[in-house]
Amino acid sequence: MTQARHQHTAPSEKTEEAPSLAPETGVDITALVERLDRPVVLIGLMGAGKSSVGKRLATMMGRGFVDADDAIEDAAQRTIPEIFAEFGEAYFRDGDRRVIARLMDEHSGVIATGGGAFVDPETRALILEKGIAVWIDCDIDTLVERTSRRNNRPLLKTGDPREILTRLLDERGPLYDEAQVRVKSDSGPHTDTALAILRAIEDYLS
Numbered sequence: 001m002t003q004a005r006h007q008h009t010a011p012s013e014k015t016e017e018a019p020s021l022a023p024e025t026g027v028d029i030t031a032l033v034e035r036l037d038r039p040v041v042l043i044g045l046m047g048a049g050k051s052s053v054g055k056r057l058a059t060m061m062g063r064g065f066v067d068a069d070d071a072i073e074d075a076a077q078r079t080i081p082e083i084f085a086e087f088g089e090a091y092f093r094d095g096d097r098r099v100i101a102r103l104m105d106e107h108s109g110v111i112a113t114g115g116g117a118f119v120d121p122e123t124r125a126l127i128l129e130k131g132i133a134v135w136i137d138c139d140i141d142t143l144v145e146r147t148s149r150r151n152n153r154p155l156l157k158t159g160d161p162r163e164i165l166t167r168l169l170d171e172r173g174p175l176y177d178e179a180q181v182r183v184k185s186d187s188g189p190h191t192d193t194a195l196a197i198l199r200a201i202e203d204y205l206s
């Protein structure tokens, strides 16, 4: 019998009061959130920190957070490695497309996507039209180190993770670059990346 990795409660759109000012950035978060009528959608390679950064960003914004990979696992009642093993990658990509389309309609907060989601032309067009795409652009050393901590990414089991991540960055980089916002990230704290995203979104909107 297969089981999803964990249970998820439906995220609320409003989690807590956002602080009005992030002192480190000078960004007036309340004013920024009021102007944001679209979900913030985090994209980028495996290990970039989309989920961890996304949770912190949503908390700072006082908005809900949802992880598309978790939503796919919930819908399939299987983990991602199980979905790949039982049904194949094409099936996973199809589920990814449908789940993200649903999340884009349901959520006005922060959505973390799996690394391949934005590669799909339909998903990419939808995110660019209905959301603000934020590419968390992370160096390969950090991606290799972070992804080595968990054994839950089928694509990285097909060869040398560094080579695979380097190839994926080559292939996907030009597509990720279509995002409205790009933030460089390194091995530093996720909170710093979340703050950098707030600053970058404010720049984008002004």
Ligand code: S3P
Binding pocket: 044, 045, 046, 047, 050, 069, 080, 113, 114, 115, 116, 117, 152, 153, 154, 155
């Ligand atoms: C994938 C990334 C994974 C997950 C799946 C495929 C990809 O998500 O969706 O293993 O194609 O890059 P994370 O980027 O959250 O690890």
